[in-house]
Amino acid sequence: MTELRSELKESVRIISGNAACAWAARYARVQVISAYPITPQTTIVEKLSDFVENGELDAEYIRVESEHSVMACLIGASYNGVRTYSATSGQGLAYMHEMLHWAAGARLPIVMGIVDRGMAPPWNIWADHQDVLAARDTGWMIFFASNHQEIFDTTIQMYKICENPNVFLPAFVCLGGFIMSHTQQPVHMPDQSLVDEFLPEVPKNGWPHFFLDPDRPITHGNLQNPGGPNIDPSCWYYEYRYLIQKAHENAKQVIIDVAKEYQKKFGIFHGDLIEKYKCDDAEVALVSIGSLADQAKIAVDNMREEGYKVGAIKLRCYKPFPTEQFQELAKKIRVFPVMERSMAFGLIGGIVSIDLKAILYQHPKHPFVLPVIAGVGGRDVRVEDQIEVLKTAVEMAETNEFKTELIVSGLHE
Amino acid sequence: MVKLKELIKDPVAGEEYFLKGNSSCAGCGGELAFRWIMKALGKRTIVVAPASCFNVTIGLYPRAGPAIPYLNMAFAAGAATCSGIVAGLAARKKLDPSMEDITVLCFAGDGGTIDIGIQGLSGAAERGTDFIYICYDNEAYMNTGTQRSGGTPFGAWTTTTPTGKKEHKKNVPMIMAAHGIPYVATACAGYPLDLYQKVLKAKKIKGTKYIHVLAPCAPGWRFPTEQAIEVGRKAVQTGMWILYEIEDGKMTLSGPSKNLLDKKNRKPIEEYIKLQGRFRNISPEDVKVLQKWVDRQWEDLKIRLACQS
Numbered sequence: 001m002t003e004l005r006s007e008l009k010e011s012v013r014i015i016s017g018n019a020a021c022a023w024a025a026r027y028a029r030v031q032v033i034s035a036y037p038i039t040p041q042t043t044i045v046e047k048l049s050d051f052v053e054n055g056e057l058d059a060e061y062i063r064v065e066s067e068h069s070v071m072a073c074l075i076g077a078s079y080n081g082v083r084t085y086s087a088t089s090g091q092g093l094a095y096m097h098e099m100l101h102w103a104a105g106a107r108l109p110i111v112m113g114i115v116d117r118g119m120a121p122p123w124n125i126w127a128d129h130q131d132v133l134a135a136r137d138t139g140w141m142i143f144f145a146s147n148h149q150e151i152f153d154t155t156i157q158m159y160k161i162c163e164n165p166n167v168f169l170p171a172f173v174c175l176g177g178f179i180m181s182h183t184q185q186p187v188h189m190p191d192q193s194l195v196d197e198f199l200p201e202v203p204k205n206g207w208p209h210f211f212l213d214p215d216r217p218i219t220h221g222n223l224q225n226p227g228g229p230n231i232d233p234s235c236w237y238y239e240y241r242y243l244i245q246k247a248h249e250n251a252k253q254v255i256i257d258v259a260k261e262y263q264k265k266f267g268i269f270h271g272d273l274i275e276k277y278k279c280d281d282a283e284v285a286l287v288s289i290g291s292l293a294d295q296a297k298i299a300v301d302n303m304r305e306e307g308y309k310v311g312a313i314k315l316r317c318y319k320p321f322p323t324e325q326f327q328e329l330a331k332k333i334r335v336f337p338v339m340e341r342s343m344a345f346g347l348i349g350g351i352v353s354i355d356l357k358a359i360l361y362q363h364p365k366h367p368f369v370l371p372v373i374a375g376v377g378g379r380d381v382r383v384e385d386q387i388e389v390l391k392t393a394v395e396m397a398e399t400n401e402f403k404t405e406l407i408v409s410g411l412h413e
Numbered sequence: 414m415v416k417l418k419e420l421i422k423d424p425v426a427g428e429e430y431f432l433k434g435n436s437s438c439a440g441c442g443g444e445l446a447f448r449w450i451m452k453a454l455g456k457r458t459i460v461v462a463p464a465s466c467f468n469v470t471i472g473l474y475p476r477a478g479p480a481i482p483y484l485n486m487a488f489a490a491g492a493a494t495c496s497g498i499v500a501g502l503a504a505r506k507k508l509d510p511s512m513e514d515i516t517v518l519c520f521a522g523d524g525g526t527i528d529i530g531i532q533g534l535s536g537a538a539e540r541g542t543d544f545i546y547i548c549y550d551n552e553a554y555m556n557t558g559t560q561r562s563g564g565t566p567f568g569a570w571t572t573t574t575p576t577g578k579k580e581h582k583k584n585v586p587m588i589m590a591a592h593g594i595p596y597v598a599t600a601c602a603g604y605p606l607d608l609y610q611k612v613l614k615a616k617k618i619k620g621t622k623y624i625h626v627l628a629p630c631a632p633g634w635r636f637p638t639e640q641a642i643e644v645g646r647k648a649v650q651t652g653m654w655i656l657y658e659i660e661d662g663k664m665t666l667s668g669p670s671k672n673l674l675d676k677k678n679r680k681p682i683e684e685y686i687k688l689q690g691r692f693r694n695i696s697p698e699d700v701k702v703l704q705k706w707v708d709r710q711w712e713d714l715k716i717r718l719a720c721q722s
């Protein structure tokens with residue numbers, strides 16, 4: 001079996017985004033998989049079943065009865081210090097929400113593909129980021145891939161980031177339902193041996209802080225009192241929570257380093273926390289996540305042909321948020337339109353735009369954030385729509401007048 | 414049944430894996446059961462405890478009563494976490510053969526088993542996860558202050574059934590037996606040696622093993638703390654709780670229950686319920702309803718036993 005796996009040679013495969021997820025998990029030699037089917041994630045778990053049953057991937061595959069159990073299984077497995085993988089979408093992610101907190105709170109380096117889809121009702125199975133953004137504050141790192149190559153590369157990188165002892169956090173690698181999961185693109189895959197060299201070895205004796213070993217009996221997750229000065233200094237709940245925050249801060253440099261190392265080894269770079277496109281002289285930069293970020297490059301090129309100084313920013317990593325990068329960009333960029341497939345109900349804009357506003361609020365240059373909702377439930381977002389938003393932003397930059405009303409692009413009249 | 418004399422000779426049985434000074438209430442049936450279960454399972458055991466009193470009785474951080482790896486877990490997630498641990502151990506065994514021979518135990522309350530955890534439990538049993546699932550049944554959500562569960566008997570007071578529960582107890586051991594798993598047993602904290610023996614047996618069997626232990630709860634059932642054993646035994650002697658094993662589908666009655674198929678040998682349930690404040694306000698009519706339900710459990714058993722032979 002081991003022989004078969006090490007035979008994987010460098011190749012280019014024309015595959016779906018979902019297949020890219022499954023191939024990456026195989027390359028990472030995940031040891032335990034648990035999954036429950038949901039459209040549009042299903043072909044990932046089907047492909048992984050094939051890999052395992054054909055003897056191409058030496059993993060335990062637990063086919064559970066619900067997503068709550070998916071995450072419980074991965075938590076149990078990961079507590080043994082083994083490498084784990086799963087994938088889900090929309091309702092499935094919501095159903096396992098309780099366990100998402102558990103995985104992050106226990107600091108388990110679980111990696112999960114999220115094929116984003118709209119939350120019901122009414123039923124919707126197409127690209128929409130409401131599902132994963134509702135898990136924003138669970139402690140998971142959140143990455144968005146914008147093409148199939150990036151899905152593959154990010155998933156592999158993720159194990160190196162999550163398993164870094166200064167991080168020890170779980171992570172989502174997101175791809176838009178159908179628009180990425182079910183379309184085909186060429187994906188370059190390296191020699192297995194190179195991936196083996198790149199990824200850390202899973203420690204034989206597990207990671208020290210989460211390990212189930214009868215010779216080292218540890219009770220995990222005891223109840224803790226609130227504690228406080230002069231009350232009970234042995235209460236650490238608050239401190240544990242704070243350490244999750246610290247881990248997110250630590251992760252920022254690790255993400256940058258891993259992206260660089262990956263580039264050096266495999267010659268591919270998708271950005272670190274963000275990817276900038278023609279931002280150097282830009283006054284306006286369109287911020288987006290997932291496939292919209294790839295398409296934004298076309299919109300920028302079109303605008304540039306007409307002489308506009310615009311650029312695009314792909315938010316590759318949403319959690320930890322690329323705060324420092326945006327603060328740097330804001331020294332030159334006047335307006336950041338944020339076009340996204342989600343809604344921060346009751347606020348003005350999508351969820352990412354709210355966060356961007358928050359981190360730029362006290363910026364000395366007072367840049368504008370222009371929230372734009374687009375493509376909810378997988379509705380088509382055309383290059384023209386992105387151009388229109390860019391033009392609105394350019395106008396704002398020129399007139400220095402901020403538009404307060406929410407722009408909802410592509411809504412039926 | 415094992416004799417106390419034999420037991421004393423067994424070095425494992427002499428060990429305590431749930432240490433003194435834990436935070437259990439005085440006279441806790443669940444704690445007694447857990448200590449005996451761990452005596453049978455020994456050191457090389459990993460325990461998962463979904464939300465229940467057993468996330469509290471183990472002691473507040475940094476104190477911990479369990480002398481074995483012990484994982485506090487989300488309420489509905491006990492069984493699935495065990496599936497994950499078993500898979501994780503299987504993966505580790507490939508690198509480190511010393512991981513062999515570890516027993517994985519889920520120790521869950523009636524709420525975590527009968528109600529919120531039943532989906533995960535059923536899934537794990539259907540998958541045949543190689544672990545032991547033990548429900549300690551104190552017949553209510555005790556950790557949150559005695560609210561009714563699917564395990565609360567008809568007529569019993571709880572804080573959410575202030576005039577007595579209107580529905581009967583759910584029969585989860587038989588539901589588990591319907592999964593076709595190799596071993597199902599019931600036990601009672603009032604008969605710890607019977608429990609010990611059943612756990613020893615379960616440990617040797619591969620696949621999913623399910624043991625359902627009635628665990629009297631002094632504060633929840635409202636009886637004096639020194640009477641936990643007495644109350645547990647009365648539950649068995651009146652036939653309210655039946656001790657049996659189902660091995661590869663074949664049922665046998667065990668312990669005192671062996672002689673209770675004939676109704677004449679069973680004490681009236683009044684002898685059991687009168688010991689407990691939770692039945693204080695039950696009406697004579699409702700006692701009859703409960704007695705009828707008990708008798709029906711036995712009639713069902715009779716049919717099953719007759720069909721087997």
Ligand SMILES: Cc1ncc(C[n+]2csc(CCOP(=O)(O)OP(=O)(O)O)c2C)c(N)n1
Binds near residue numbers: 487488552556
């Ligand atoms: C999802 C979820 N819902 C509710 C709770 C609150 N809760 C904690 S323990 C418990 C009752 C447990 O009852 P049982 O399983 O019978 O164990 P016992 O406390 O009686 O020992 C409840 C309702 C929780 N922890 N998680």
Ligand SMILES: [Mg+2]
Binds near residue numbers: 522550552553
């Ligand atoms: Mg209970």
